Amino acid sequence: MSYRFDVLTLFPALFDGLRQESLIGKALETQIISLALHNWRAFATDRHSTVDDAPFGGGAGLVLKPDPLVKCLRAEVPADSRKILLSPSGRRFDQKLAQQWSQLSGITLICGRYEGFDQRIEAHVDEVVSIGDFVLNGGEVAAMAVMEAVARLLPGVIGNAESLTEESFADGLLEYPQFTRPRDFEGQTVPDVLLSGNHAAIAQWRLEQRMARTRAVRPDLLREPVTK
Ligand code: 6GU
DSSP, rough: OOOOEEEEEEEEEEEEHHHHSSSHHHHEEEEEHEEEEEEEGGGOTTTTOOEEETTTTOSSSEEHHHHHHHHHHHHOOOSSSSEEEEEEEEOOHHHHHHHHHHSSSSEEEEEOOOOOBOOGGGGGGGGEESSSOOOOSHHHHHHHHHHHHHTTTTTTSSSSSSHHHHHHTTEEEEEEEOOOOOOOTEEEEOGGGGGGHHHHHHHHHHHHHHHHHHHHHHHHTTOOOOOO
């Protein structure tokens, strides 16, 4: 059984590149995942296929109307799929959520555009999620980020399963620095310990590097409970 991604978007062509290239493209090809794109404009009922309208109470911009979007959800998305609304006002997406969602049979990602959603749409989703403290014009790029974070945790998507447990965030620390040939790149040399063949010393050095890097760049992670 494929892990099923459903994506509601007014701009399905934005997903063309992702479907053909990348880890997602490969996982689609091997049918580890499937991707169903739904343009809910098809569920608008007026002559101009309107999906947005002016906000009650006034203000700038347009708000996504609830009816075509909710109709699309009901008609085209499996009832048991976890429905996630992508919005800068949502709870922050993280590795722990990616882990949890990778255990499901699939998720539905709903991409907003314009200035926001009619609040009543929230009653029809399970979760509202943001990918960070910045504003995108729409949820599409956020949906792609979530898809990639989830898909790479599925069995068979990443060749080397060990790289999943060793990488940043798997245990709440950033990754250690990596080096490959040449040993001397324009005067920058590889740390001696990595050439020593002493595996215990290498493991110790890498752990120290991870802690130092996390303390310097992301001290907030050291105060968070371990995400496993
Ligand atoms: Cl999920 N959507 C939008 N429009 N902007 C965002 C975001 C999502 N996450 C961070 N910024």
